[in-house]
Amino acid sequence: MNPMNNSLKFLSELDKQSDIILIAHTSPDGDTICSCLALFELLKKCGKNVQLVCDCVVPPILSFFENSDKFIMPEDAVKSPCVMTVDCSDTGRLGRAYPLFENADVTFCIDHHITNTAFADYNIIDAEAAATAQVVYFLSEFAKNNKQNLKIDSLGDIDKNIASYLYGGILTDTGRFAYSNSTADTFYAASKLVEFGIDVSDLCEKLFMTIPLRKSKLLGYCLEKSKLFSNERIAYSFLPLAVVKEYNAGNNDTEGIVENLRNIDTVEVAVFVRQDDENRYKISTRSKKYFDVSELCRKYGGGGHKRAAGFNFEGDIDSFIDNLIAEIGNEL
Ligand SMILES: [Mn+2]
Structure with a gap:
């Protein structure tokens, strides 16, 4: 099934929410952090109040990303009726943030793991995608091309900073486009993101060539x-x-x-x-x-x-x- 078939429903349901908690997975990697940061910025453009939650601190190698200091621990989050899990294959990956998901009225899931069971109320899972950041890119492109005259249309407003998050997420989950998960869609998304003027060699150096x-x-x-x-x-x-x-x-x-x-x-x-x-x-x-x-x-x-x-x-x-x-x- 084309995961984009769900996108219209996913976006219109998301439009109804005013406060959203984004949850990154435990032992966070570049994809979960970058995808959360991109969604954080995009959802703010849609007029949403967004909290970024992770049960582990952001790894130092990712802390150069703007707003990476905005992640809070699950116990510091203000309870919200709406939760979105990002790059989490199952609810076990939420760690100590699980109660936030369990107690939410509406849940969303955006992911690319083949083992994901679509555990949320609204799910966009593309197991063919190399990274959740790639799924976020295509969801954003979908919002841009299928405007519903809703505030959520602004999810299509990628800017240079958001492009650098999404490119960073794709870069880390593909091992710099080296793994077999890199497809034509991956390169298409990457090429669209590069058009925003991001510094690809600087991102690569910070993410792969800065080793303690x-x-x-x-x-x-x-x-x-x-x-x-x-x-x-x-x-x-x-x-x-x-x-x-x-x-x-x-x-x-x-x-x-x-x-x-x-x-x-x-x-x-x-x-x-x-x-x-x-x-x-x-x-x-x-x-x-x-x-x-x-x-x-x-x-x-x-x-x-x-x-x-x-x-x-x-x-x-x-x-x-x-x-x-x-x-x-x-x-x-
Ligand atoms: Mn991932």
């Missing part, structure tokens, strides 16, 4: 400790809590490690485990050409995309990982 030393060292540690299985087609690495603490590593400091494991020439599937607590682990998976990691992760309560997915685990990690790697090996 501890992050590079953590990557070095994980590659050094990595192991290969199933004729070197599975790469695996484990980052223990002690090392996380030693480097004072935040969530974004371990971003990119699993991609580096997948980049090993012989590898189809990469599994990276970060220990978050005594008994709690975050498992990230990536695949290169054919293995569907979203299906694998869904079995363990997680989700994501075919080539990038993850889940959280609590319990005896050693035997779990042995079984997980055997399971992947059997399906390869």
Whole structure:
């Protein structure tokens, strides 16, 4: 189904709301933050009062974006009858912001995860889109081309600053247009956004070439400790809590490690485990050409995309990982 079929209904329902809470997902990435910031600006142009909520602080690498300091913690949000989730594959991704969603009268969801079950009252989910920022771009373009004589028509008024948010969201979720999720629509949206005069090399440098030393060292540690299985087609690495603490590593400091494991020439599937607590682990998976990691992760309560997915685990990690790697090996 063309997700744009819902757009008219989505926009006219949104027009009725005066106060809207936008929720970014936990462990926020560039796409959720940038898509929220773009919607924040666009909805303000429509005369809405908007609150930006996330249960984690905005990663330092994204803090150069204007208004990134406007995100507030869920407990500081003023209760609102209307909530929109942004780039969240399921309500678990709302973290401590979930009660805001649960208690809202009307809910909206804008997303691009294949595992999204359309959990809100009004949903725009395009699993073909490389980023939620791309979905926001097309929704905005739709508003511009299908004016309803409503205040929500102003959702079509992208300006240079909003264009830089949306381009930033697309850039981060496509790995600078490197992943297989980049389609003609992705490049079309990017090209339209570049027409607003944004500085593409400056955005790329700030988002990809500004790396704290501890992050590079953590990557070095994980590659050094990595192991290969199933004729070197599975790469695996484990980052223990002690090392996380030693480097004072935040969530974004371990971003990119699993991609580096997948980049090993012989590898189809990469599994990276970060220990978050005594008994709690975050498992990230990536695949290169054919293995569907979203299906694998869904079995363990997680989700994501075919080539990038993850889940959280609590319990005896050693035997779990042995079984997980055997399971992947059997399906390869
Ligand atoms: Mn995304």
